[in-house]
Amino acid sequence: MEVAGWRPGASIAALQSRAAMLARIREFFALRGVLEVETPILGAAASTEPHLASLATHVQGPTGGRLRMYLQTSPEFAMKRLLAAGSGAIYQITRAFRDSESGTLHNPEFSLLEWYRPGYDHQALIGEVDELLDAIAGEPGASRRISYRDAFLRYLDLDPFVAGDDDLRIRCRAYGLRVADGDARRDLCLDFLLEAGVVPALGAGRVYLYDFPPGGASLARVRDEPLPVAERFELYVDGLELANGYRELQDPAEQRARFRADCALRAERGLPLVALDERLLAALSHGLPDCAGVALGLDRLLMVMLGVERLADVLAFPLDRA
Numbered sequence: 001m002e003v004a005g006w007r008p009g010a011s012i013a014a015l016q017s018r019a020a021m022l023a024r025i026r027e028f029f030a031l032r033g034v035l036e037v038e039t040p041i042l043g044a045a046a047s048t049e050p051h052l053a054s055l056a057t058h059v060q061g062p063t064g065g066r067l068r069m070y071l072q073t074s075p076e077f078a079m080k081r082l083l084a085a086g087s088g089a090i091y092q093i094t095r096a097f098r099d100s101e102s103g104t105l106h107n108p109e110f111s112l113l114e115w116y117r118p119g120y121d122h123q124a125l126i127g128e129v130d131e132l133l134d135a136i137a138g139e140p141g142a143s144r145r146i147s148y149r150d151a152f153l154r155y156l157d158l159d160p161f162v163a164g165d166d167d168l169r170i171r172c173r174a175y176g177l178r179v180a181d182g183d184a185r186r187d188l189c190l191d192f193l194l195e196a197g198v199v200p201a202l203g204a205g206r207v208y209l210y211d212f213p214p215g216g217a218s219l220a221r222v223r224d225e226p227l228p229v230a231e232r233f234e235l236y237v238d239g240l241e242l243a244n245g246y247r248e249l250q251d252p253a254e255q256r257a258r259f260r261a262d263c264a265l266r267a268e269r270g271l272p273l274v275a276l277d278e279r280l281l282a283a284l285s286h287g288l289p290d291c292a293g294v295a296l297g298l299d300r301l302l303m304v305m306l307g308v309e310r311l312a313d314v315l316a317f318p319l320d321r322a
Contacts, residue, residue, distance in 0.1 A: 005321045009312045018302055018314065021136055022093060025113060028135045034089040034115060039078035041095060045277035046070035047077075048262035049218060050269060053099035055108070070274070071097035074295055075114050076219065077280040080248070083116055083291060084283035091115035093298070104310050105240070107299070107318050116293040122220075122231045122247045125292040126208050129235060129243060132296075133206065137305070143206035151209055152193070155201040160190055160213055161227050168193070185265075187215030199239055207236045218258065220246035235296075237304050245294025252284035 008015070029036065044067070046054035054070045061067040072078075075092050082090055096112045117125055126145065134140050152160040158171060168189040172179050175196040179189070190213060198209075210233040214222045217230035235243035249255055259276045266273055302314040312318040 007321075008316045009318045009321050010314050010316055014302070014306060014308075014314050015316060017306060018298075021298070021302060021305070024136045025093065025132070028132055029091050029115070032089075034091050034117075035087060037079065037082060037087065037090045037092050038094070039072075039075045039082070039092065041072055041097075042069045043072050043078065044069060045077065045279070046274040047073045048259045048266070048274055048276065050262060050265045050271060053101075053271075054274065055097050055099050056272075073098050074112065076293070076295070077277050079114060079116060079293070080280060080288060081283040083118065084286050084288050089115070089117050102319055105300070107311050107315060109319075109322075110311075111298040113296045113298050114293065116248070116291050118289040118291040120247075120292040122210060122233050122245060122292050125245050125247075125294055126210065126233055126235075129208075129245070129294060129296070130206065133301075136301075141206060143208065145208045145210060147211045148194075148209050148213070149211065151198050151202075156193060156197045158193070160193075161229075165189075171197075185215075187213065190215070199236060199241075202236055202239060204238050209234050209236070217246075217249075219249050219255070221249050231292075233294075237301075240300055240304060241297075242300050242304070243294050243296040245292060247290075247292045248288060250284060250288045250290065252281050255284055256281055 010018075026036065042057075042059070046056070052073050054073055056068060056070050058066045059069055074096055075094050079090060079092060092114050094112055094114070095109055097109050099108060102108055117128065120128070130141075130143050146154075149159065149161055152158050156171065158167070165186055168186060169179050172189050172192055175193070177192050177196075212220075212230045212232045214228040214230045217232065220230045220232040222228050222230050230246065232244070232246035234241060249258075256276065263273060263276075299311055299314055303309070303311060306314065308314060312320075
C-alpha cells in the first residue's frame with residue numbers, strides 16, 4: 001500500500017536550481033571576504049515583535065531541569081552578538097521558523113539568508129543586495145529605489161508621516177479592512193495600506209522601498225529629518241516581498257525600551273509573552289559596530305527565479321509532506 005505524500009513537492013530540477021543558487025551565494029560572499037557563520041536554531045530567547053509567532057519546545061538542561069527554548073524566527077540576535085564580539089562582516093544561510101504562517105507564500109519552516117556589513121548604511125546595503133541578485137541571475141537586472149513616503153504619495157496620494165489616524169482608518173475601510181473609530185494602531189493601518197494599495201502598484205522587477213515610519217522600526221536606527229524616519233528598506237520583486245533590511249540600532253537602552261513596548265502590545269492582544277534577550281542587550285552594551293543587515297527569503301527568491309507561484313513548488317517537503 002502506497003503512503004500518500006512521500007514524494008517531494010518540488011521537482012528534481014527545482015532542487016538542482018536551489019543547489020546552484022546556494023553555491024553562487026557562497027561564491028559571492030567568499031570573493032568579498034565575508035565570513036560564513038552558524039548560530040543556534042534553538043535559542044533561549046524569542047523575538048518580542050507582536051506580528052511574529054515563535055515555536056517553543058522544552059529540552060533537558062545540563063543540570064537536569066527542563067528548559068523552555070524557541071526555534072528562531074531569524075538568526076539576527078545571535079549574529080549581532082558575533083558582531084559585537086568582533087567577527088567583522090558575516091553571513092548565514094539557515095532555517096528559520098514562524099508559527100501561524102502557512103499557505104501559498106508561507107511555510108512554518110523556511111530558508112533565510114542573512115548578512116551584516118560593518119561600515120554600511122541601509123542605502124549601501126541595498127546596492128550589495130542588487131549585486132548579489134545579479135550574481136545569482138548571472139546577468140545585471142534593472143532595479144528601482146523609491147522612498148516609502150514617495151510611494152504613498154504617488155500611489156495613494158497620502159503622506160504616511162503626517163496623515164491623521166482618522167484619515168488612515170478611512171483609507172483602510174476603502175480597501176475593505178473593517179476598522180472602527182479608535183481601533184487599530186497607526187503602524188498596522190500603514191502596513192495594511194502598503195500591502196493593499198502600494199505594493200500592487202509597484203509593477204514588475206526589483207523595487208526597493210526605503211526610509212519607513214518609525215512605528216515599525218523594531219531593531220532599526222531612527223534619524224530625524226525633520227520628522228523621524230527608520231533607516232529601513234524592503235525589497236519587492238514582481239510584487240513579492242523578498243527582503244527586509246536596515247541600519248542597525250546600537251543603543252541598548254533604546255532597544256530595551258522597544259522590547260518592552262512590544263511586550264506591552266503582546267499582553268494587550270493576549271499573545272504569548274516572551275522574555276527579553278538579555279544576551280543581545282549585553283552585546284549592545286559592549287558595543288555593536290555601526291552596520292547594516294538584511295534578511296533575504298531564499299525560498300521566495302527561488303520562486304521568482306523559476307517563475308512559479310507556490311512556495312510548495314520549490315520546497316522538497318513542505319508542511320503537508322514533512
